[in-house]
Amino acid sequence: MDKTAQITLRNLQPEDYRQTRKTMLEAYRGANYEPWSQRDIERLIKMFPEGQLCIEADGRVVAIALAIIVDYDKYGDKHTYKQITGDYKFTTHDPDGDVLYGIEVFVHPDFRDLRLGRRLYDARKELCENLNLRAIIAGGRIPKYAGYAKELSPRQYIDKVRAREIHDPTLNFQLSNDFHVKKILRGYDPEDEQSRSYATLLEWINIHYEKNEILVGATKEDVRIGVVQWQMRSITSLETLMQHVEYFVDAVSDYESDFCIFPEYFCAPLMAEFNELSEVEAIRGLAGYTQQLKENLRELAMSYNVNIIAGTMPEIGKDGKLRNLSVLCRRDGTMESIYKVHTTPDETSRFAMAGGDQVRTYETDAGTIGIQVCYDVEFPELSRIMADQGMQILFVPFQTDTQNGYNRVRSCARARAIENECYVVIAGCVGNLPRVHNMDISYAQSAIFTPSDFAFPENGVKAECTPNTEMTLIGDVHLPSLKQLHSHGSVQILKNRRKDLYRCSLIGKKG
Numbered sequence: 001m002d003k004t005a006q007i008t009l010r011n012l013q014p015e016d017y018r019q020t021r022k023t024m025l026e027a028y029r030g031a032n033y034e035p036w037s038q039r040d041i042e043r044l045i046k047m048f049p050e051g052q053l054c055i056e057a058d059g060r061v062v063a064i065a066l067a068i069i070v071d072y073d074k075y076g077d078k079h080t081y082k083q084i085t086g087d088y089k090f091t092t093h094d095p096d097g098d099v100l101y102g103i104e105v106f107v108h109p110d111f112r113d114l115r116l117g118r119r120l121y122d123a124r125k126e127l128c129e130n131l132n133l134r135a136i137i138a139g140g141r142i143p144k145y146a147g148y149a150k151e152l153s154p155r156q157y158i159d160k161v162r163a164r165e166i167h168d169p170t171l172n173f174q175l176s177n178d179f180h181v182k183k184i185l186r187g188y189d190p191e192d193e194q195s196r197s198y199a200t201l202l203e204w205i206n207i208h209y210e211k212n213e214i215l216v217g218a219t220k221e222d223v224r225i226g227v228v229q230w231q232m233r234s235i236t237s238l239e240t241l242m243q244h245v246e247y248f249v250d251a252v253s254d255y256e257s258d259f260c261i262f263p264e265y266f267c268a269p270l271m272a273e274f275n276e277l278s279e280v281e282a283i284r285g286l287a288g289y290t291q292q293l294k295e296n297l298r299e300l301a302m303s304y305n306v307n308i309i310a311g312t313m314p315e316i317g318k319d320g321k322l323r324n325l326s327v328l329c330r331r332d333g334t335m336e337s338i339y340k341v342h343t344t345p346d347e348t349s350r351f352a353m354a355g356g357d358q359v360r361t362y363e364t365d366a367g368t369i370g371i372q373v374c375y376d377v378e379f380p381e382l383s384r385i386m387a388d389q390g391m392q393i394l395f396v397p398f399q400t401d402t403q404n405g406y407n408r409v410r411s412c413a414r415a416r417a418i419e420n421e422c423y424v425v426i427a428g429c430v431g432n433l434p435r436v437h438n439m440d441i442s443y444a445q446s447a448i449f450t451p452s453d454f455a456f457p458e459n460g461v462k463a464e465c466t467p468n469t470e471m472t473l474i475g476d477v478h479l480p481s482l483k484q485l486h487s488h489g490s491v492q493i494l495k496n497r498r499k500d501l502y503r504c505s506l507i508g509k510k511g
Contacts, residue, residue, distance in 0.1 A: 027106035102138030226252025231470035258366035262311035301329035340373035374398035387420035
């Protein structure tokens with residue numbers, strides 16, 4: 001092999017057949033395989049020229065990859081090589097199918113040190129993405145299995161290859177190229193004596209696949225978030241409070257934001273009316289405004305075309321218990337109620353507040369979101385459950401009085417972004433309320449946090465407010481970057497969890 005040879009990746013042409021045949025004979029030397037006929041290759045090139053790839057080294061074809069497109073639901077996961085190729089005539093090729101099916105990959109032995117197989121696999125992935133196909137699927141040989149068949153089942157053999165206890169050049173190569181084994185196929189290719197007719201059903205998923213193009217109302221890729229760092233100030237009426245709320249909704253809407261988030265207890269200034277009452281009675285007095293607040297915020301979401309995460313407000317349930325309520329007001333007029341799950345010791349002792357019992361995500365026109373209120377973000381189990389439900393953005397309205405309390409929320413929020421591979425948005429109150437017991441001081445620095453990888457800011461902070469100053473923060477997040485992170489990140493936290501060893505799940509039917 002001439003290591004100075006010029007390497008060219010291109011589509012296979014009919015005139016390449018003679019060299020293709022020679023390369024296949026060398027690649028499968030010792031195996032019971034007849035090379036593809038010239039008629040077979042020409043048929044493939046005619047019906048699907050983009051799918052037939054080769055690598056040329058100084059004018060010599062030394063590596064080949066052949067493929068077709070299939071409507072995979074017609075064949076499922078129990079097919080044979082003969083079935084999926086239409087009795088080797090490729091009549092199963094369907095230009096309107098959803099899967100790129102790999103028929104063949106082989107490399108001349110003299111050129112295997114150049115990692116040409118990886119180039120062919122990368123080219124296939126690029127083709128799959130460009131054609132907007134759901135996945136690449138192939139039946140993979142396990143040519144070393146014959147030497148272990150007496151002592152190991154195919155499943156045990158594959159497990160040992162995956163654990164690097166056995167080296168199988170074909171399977172090791174496929175696993176290292178981001179393919180995973182869906183199942184074992186029995187009788188896949190009776191002529192493959194080295195694999196004892198078994199094959200691995202391999203799959204590579206195209207994370208950029210879009211099933212149908214939606215021209216209107218499609219879920220957005222670039223999402224703009226407006227964060228309100230809310231000043232606690234003396235307010236004497238609900239009307240005055242709503243004037244301030246509408247000002248901020250209007251401001252973030254002018255920037256065409258998809259979300260507007262307010263802090264926890266942003267309505268606390270209205271408690272001044274009940275300052276002569278006990279703390280329990282005062283917070284219940286504040287709850288008297290909640291229904292009207294919800295209705296007003298819902299109207300603002302529709303009027304200003306922005307999804308509002310309405311901070312929190314106290315609500316008395318039908319069971320008579322007081323809970324800390326956040327509301328998602330979608331811009332289409334629908335609403336969701338989210339209750340703080342973990343009440344702080346202070347909320348429990350001073351307000352006799354009860355916790356909620358739901359942990360779930362919410363669908364919006366700008367992604368799948370989760371909402372956790374302040375203290376809840378310090379319990380990582382909740383976020384992990386939401387991540388398993390597909391959460392892309394976690395919103396955290398909070399209210400903290402001191403910097404150490406704020407730093408607990410901030411540090412935990414940043415950890416949630418990393419460990420759950422999602423964006424996290426925190427929004428807090430600032431300033432003082434001299435005439436409101438237990439809400440007298442507030443400290444915050446609201447922010448938008450990201451995972452920590454190359455596609456994101458190096459410090460994991462997309463944007464943040466000036467500490468303890470009333471302001472709005474506008475920031476954009478890119479949802480497809482999360483998909484890329486899940487599959488191709490420097491580390492893949494969600495994918496690499498040891499689910500065989502531990503798990504995080506809800507108990508019973510709550511959620």
